[in-house]
Amino acid sequence: MVCPKCGSNHVNTQTVTDTEVTEKTKGFGCIKACIGFLIFNVWGILCGLCGMGKGKRTTRTKSKVVNVCQDCGNRF
Template identity: 50%
Template sequence: MRCPSCGSVNCHIVEEVESRQKGFGFFKGCCGYLILGPIGWLCGLLGMGSGTMTKKAFWVCSHCGRKFRV
């Protein structure tokens, strides 16, 4: 892989985990609270992050530090 910015081949791949859960855990907690009470609320909050994580891989140039997609 060659860096599009400086042309260096000294690049390495990096994996980053991204979570998309804006308000999701809170919403789940509310549903749990309505059904099960305080225990359901806790379960809903603890359930945050499950199945909402996406893995991204990109290259980082060791020469200039630029990140770019595969």
């Protein structure tokens, strides 16, 4: 491994792990319930109520490899 900036071979390879937490909070699906009511009557309302107060949490883990030059500090 050679640094593309200064040509040095004192390059450290590091694995960086990023953890990203995304949280989506859903309120009462009013529009959903209304549409559901129009289409499925009572069942539509029940379906709309089912989605009430449920939050969705997604955790994503990304790992990437970063090469750091020990001589000039270049990351590539």
